Amino acid sequence: MISEIGYREARELLRxxxxxxxxxxxxxxxxxxxxxxxxxxxxxxxxxxxGRKIQIMRANPYVCLQVDEIEDTFNWLSVIxxxxxxxxxxxxxxxxxxxxxxxxxxxxxxxxxxxxxxMSEVIVFRIRIERITGIREHWP
Numbered sequence: 001m002i003s004e005i006g007y008r009e010a011r012e013l014l015r016x017x018x019x020x021x022x023x024x025x026x027x028x029x030x031x032x033x034x035x036x037x038x039x040x041x042x043x044x045x046x047x048x049x050x051g052r053k054i055q056i057m058r059a060n061p062y063v064c065l066q067v068d069e070i071e072d073t074f075n076w077l078s079v080i081x082x083x084x085x086x087x088x089x090x091x092x093x094x095x096x097x098x099x100x101x102x103x104x105x106x107x108x109x110x111x112x113x114x115x116x117x118x119m120s121e122v123i124v125f126r127i128r129i130e131r132i133t134g135i136r137e138h139w140p
Contacts, residue, residue, distance in 0.1 A: 002137045010079045010134035013067055014039040018104060020067040022046065024085070026056040037065065038101050044081060044127040045088075045097050054123055057085035063127055074139040083127040094124045 005013075022035045033053055038045045044065055048054055057063055061084045070076040088094050 001139065002135055005077060005079070005134040005136050007132060009077075010081075010132045011039075011041070013069060013077055013079045013134065014044070014065075014081060014132075015041065017067045017069065020065045022053065023064045023066065024053060024056045025060055025062070031056055035065075036101070036105055038097070038104055040100075043129065044083070045101065045124065046127070047098065047101060047122050047124045049121060050123060054125075057125070058087075061085040065127060074137060077134065077136045079132060079134040081127065081129050082131045082133075083129040086126050086128055088124040088126060097124050098122070 018036055018038070020035060020037055021032050023030060023032045025031065031053065035046050035048075062082075063085050064080050064082045066078065066080045068076060068078040088097060
């Protein structure tokens, strides 16, 4: 049975997970990519090297992040957080966010590996959440 989940449960899923799919749109063409993220209870934080997704989001800041928890084919939760891309330029805030991310992701992904070598290239951004939706499928 498929049903909607509430705002609180959707936020809990965002808090508990750390991998999702970032969706953005360039010239009416969707672009979706897996990302690691950190949710602080208000905003979603992501870091990236310069590239296609950053170019797309700078041109069109409306984005979404889809996160799920899948037990099996008939038992899962899925949340989509819709919002706006916003780069973090303040050095103190950027360092605080990166420290939280490195703590949450102790094993280095390619971005973290490169970040340790050249922090100045790493782009830190947030998604300012405007709306969250969520559904679940559950079969007893």
